[in-house]
Amino acid sequence: MGGAVSAGEDNDELIDNLKEAQYIRTELVEQAFRAIDRADYYLEEFKDNAYKDLAWKHGNIHLSAPCIYSEVMEALDLQPGLSFLNLGSGTGYLSSMVGLILGPFGVNHGVELHSDVIEYAKQKLDFFIKTSDSFDKFEFCEPSFVTGNCLEISPDCTQYDRVYCGAGVQKEHEDYMKNLLKVGGILVMPLEEKLTKITRTGPSAWETKKILAVSFAPLIQPNHADSGKSRLVHLPPVAVRSLQDLARIAIRGTIKKIIHQETMSKNGNGLKNPPRFKRRRVRRRRMETIVFLDKEVFASRISNPSDDNNNSEDVEEERREEEETKPSELKPDPPVNFLREKVLSLPLPDPLKYYLLYYREK
16 A cells, blocks of 8 residues: 655655645644654665655564555644554554654553564664654653554543554444544544544544545454453553653753744744845846848847956856855754753753653763
8 A cells, every 4th residue: 555655765755745745734744754764663674665655564563655644644633632542553653653743741552463563663662762853852642552452452441532543444343443432532444445534523423534545454353262251452541640750841841942932032033044035137248240241141249348347247246146055065064952952051960961851862
């Protein structure tokens, strides 16, 4: 599934193509896609295909095509503070992008059938938290993953604001999926070969919208052959953040506001280098005169004595402008993590500084 947009040279170019094709339509979704490099969720030997609009599968590891993920993210209408359940959470790529939008007071849970994929997802999540500069640009709702069949979720589980299922849902499981939603919630899933958005408008009222035709592998049915009993999946409890954690979130938020105000002040409302409007130049041109005489053609050039001087002045001025506007041949400086620099400059004990930075190495 995929191939709806051209491949990109890197993650940003892939996102540009998805925007141009109208798969990504909102700023929040664009920011989340740009913040997490899709290639980081590929095995090293397959990274050459990371920026193609194609699904990828290796063993139990699977990623849907970028155009599918972008349609899903847009359809979910994510907002800070919501609760999200990802059924078939896989590599954690989608859950991590969702976590950037949900923010520190959201809930981000995933259910995955294969334990080896859960371990893979945890490794990728740990890599993102420890090494990505994008982590400090957001307040992240870290996903929690549990192993099990998503058709065996405990009936006493909490309901969610947003639910996504990453496998084809059979018609007989539609009501089961709907009951995972709070009133006002949104469910996105492949149903009868269509990516479908279902909004719960009341205790027993629903609105259904077909988004686009898709082809997903079907949900794996529970297997009770061994014990004959259902293995209920218990989702993580919705935990209340500690006072210490809340203080860290508040301090980081305050520092970000200060950095933003300082940047605005230095750059004049954010316009660091106001665009230069190039003066349109009208060139004096030498006049060509053609004389016809007895079937012969003679060409002569009538020059203004000042033309040569004016032309040389124009050329010199053009050369100066090109030098001024020519980009530096030196490599651009790496992006600066201003939040990290600001925290490390504070008159605080080192353990507290590193706590504020989530003990990130970079």
